[in-house]
Amino acid sequence: MSDAAAKGMVVDFKGNPADKSRTGGSRAAVLIAVTELAERVCVMGISMNLVTYLIGDLHLSSARSANIVTNFMGTLNLLALLGGFVADARLGRYLTIAVSTVITVLGMTLLAASTALPGMRPPPCADGNGVCVSASGGQLAMLFAALYTVAVGAGGIKANVSGLGTDQFDTRDPAEEPAADRFFNRFFFCISIGSAAATTALVYVQDRVGRGWGYGAPAGVMVAAAAAFVAGTPRYRYRGPEGSPLTVVGRVLWAAWRNRGMACPVDPSELHGFHAAKVTHTDRLRCLDRAAIVDANLASDKAVSFPTLTDVEDVKMLTKLLPIWSTCLMFWTVYCQMTTFSVQQATRMNRHLGSTFLVPPGSLSAVLFLTILLFTSLNDHLLVPLARRATGNPQGLTALQRVGAGLAFAVAAMAAAALVEAKRRGAAVDESVVVSAFWLVPQLVLVGAGEAFAYVGQLQFFIREAPERMKSLCTGLCLATVAMGFFLSSALVDASPDAWVRDDLDKGRLDLFYWMLAVLGVIDFVVFLLFSSRHQYKVTANDSAVTAGTENEEQTGEEDAMKISVAVNMMDV
Incomplete structure (x- = not known):
């Protein structure tokens, strides 16, 4: 990372201060927003129609099928937290998105294969006695591997794509502020188009043509979006990782636990960073104040980080x-x-609409x-x-x-x-x-x-x-x-x-x-x-x-x- 990026400055892909005439702006932002459109096609194409595949083709119970879908979506949203943390603390938004698109393509390809290969599905139910054999553990293993690979990739995209998009505009510049506002409209438009395409055309393909095509097509869409995203690399403006607020929360909680045997000072001015605090000390959750106590035995250890009173009060605000x-x-x-x-x-x-069309x-x-x-x-x-x-x-x-x-x-x-x-x-x-x-x-x-x-x-x-x-x-x-x-x-x-x-x-x-x-x-x-x-x-x-x-x-x-x-x-x- 360049020194400029490390200091939080906006830089170009070579690490030099960004030239506004050559980087950023609407063209760069559109290339970034396209990755969100592809992410919506992939995720909505899975979540809105997966339950019918689990019940109808894999012969799973209704309860288990519903839980597979909800656990997938819940995990995806939790992994988005991880994607945001990785970008803030280590990789930056651009690299996190680039890696996440590759992971998403891999997951969608696995999903297309698991639904298209005959060996990945149990035999059809017997017509005579209605006996159905549920999918085996091996068949489900490939499906789950595909789903949670998609969850990792999509989580990394959704956590960072709008942030990188807004980095392409300087909202303090009157000449760029209107374009920044238009970006949000275009971004929301991409979300809407992706969701609409997934719940209409893509679901129709899955039900009428086949799941392999229905999940393979989103993989192709993501490949195209990733190519467009990477092609825009020279045009983007970048910010280096600036640290994650989750790190502050972790430091405060760990320090409070480490100092749990110490008594809280009656005078808050004895707490570390009191005189430089950016917020007022409060009396709620006094147990967290222990995090701002400097242990004399550890003061000389440079590896030990002592949270400030501002850190502690910020965590108190979150708990509220x-x-x-x-x-x-x-x-x-x-x-x-x-x-x-x-x-x-x-x-x-x-589900008939008119005399011929059957709505999926x-x-x-x-x-x-x-x-x-x-x-x-x-x-x-x-x-x-x-x-x-x-x-x-x-x-x-x-x-x-x-x-x-x-x-x-x-x-x-x-x-x-x-x-x-x-x-x-x-x-x-x-x-x-x-x-x-x-x-x-x-x-x-x-x-x-x-x-x-x-x-x-x-x-x-x-x-x-x-x-x-x-x-x-x-x-x-x-x-x-x-x-x-x-x-x-x-x-x-x-x-x-x-x-x-x-x-x-x-x-x-x-x-x-x-x-x-x-x-x-x-x-x-x-x-x-x-x-x-x-x-x-x-x-x-x-x-x-x-x-x-x-x-x-x-x-x-x-x-x-x-x-x-x-x-x-x-x-x-």
Whole structure:
């Protein structure tokens, strides 16, 4: 790494200070955004239709198939945290993305092979007695290797692609600021196009042509995107690794544990870095103050790092966000039902559009993404202005009000899903009556609307409340809610009575599982209201104190951080 890059300066690919006339700008950013389009094609092409392959071709149970999908998506989002950490601490964004595209291509190629090779699938079910042999351990091993290879690669891409894209613009330069704003629109457009292509054309190819082609095509798309990305190497602007905020968190926690036997000083001025602290000392979580105690026995050891009071207070701020964070998990538990059981429901319903065209089960998920786009647009042009007039809040709704609205939509979605499943199951008793699959649209619309509120609200909240030098960690917190929400779904499926989630939905009671999620959603919403009413907002640098239950709406540099985080994650599940 060049000295300029090591100092955090923007450099070209040779390590020299970047020449704005020859590097960066919209052309470079577009080449970067294309990798996100390819990532969406790959990931959405897997998640939105994998459950039908697991049940129909590998003969796995409904519960296990759903958990395979949710565990894959949960792991992908957790690995995105690792991708961000590696980029911040060691490789930088460009190299992390380049390596991740290669890993993703490898994973998609393995997946195409595992679904295309006859030996990687069990024999078809016997028509006479209905006996089905499930996939063997060896057959599943190749499938899992492919899925989690994709998870590693896609996680590295999604964690860094928007950050590298924004590095191509100097937002302090009036000549480049408008182009930076346009980049976010183009980036979101790439996400939308990738998701739409995956849930329509790609799902159709998987169902009608074959899984090998359906997963091989995204591998080709990623190869093309990787080639375009590498071709733009001389045009990019680069920043060297600047260190990860996770490192600070780890240092504080380890130092607090190392000094656990020491008494906390009564006078905080005795803590390391007190006089140079950038934040005010607080009395909450005094146990963490021990991290800022300098052990005289270790003071001469240069290998030992002593956290400062600023480090400790930053970690305290993060821990204060955990109660709200925990209540956001339930939304994503509801969300992932749209990619698993809702798709399975569609296979048992009338999917004809007109007299000839049969809609693939996974393609109904396109309704979800169209709703997200619609409500995201409505939020900016209709709902926010109306809420602004009603509440007097310049942003219309506070961040926590947005999250609360999203949680309410999730509860309504599960209630609607339960009613529709009860109707579908009741009609299945009479084989001459097949309920239309378009009855699934209300629950998809409700979840899509909920994401438009909940996700943006989470981003706004975590960005505003995070310590100044840990703004990037807000993306990690949001990714963690998605991941843990998917894992929670797997746990709830395993904990549910066997009679609820059956291989034959007509003999099960999936509606009761949905009602359980609705009840848990109500409980979660009540807990959220309790935590949000007691949350004390961070006092901003301009000394505009914020009391509990209100938001500071001053326009700050946090707006740029929010745009970056939205670009990274919107519709990224």
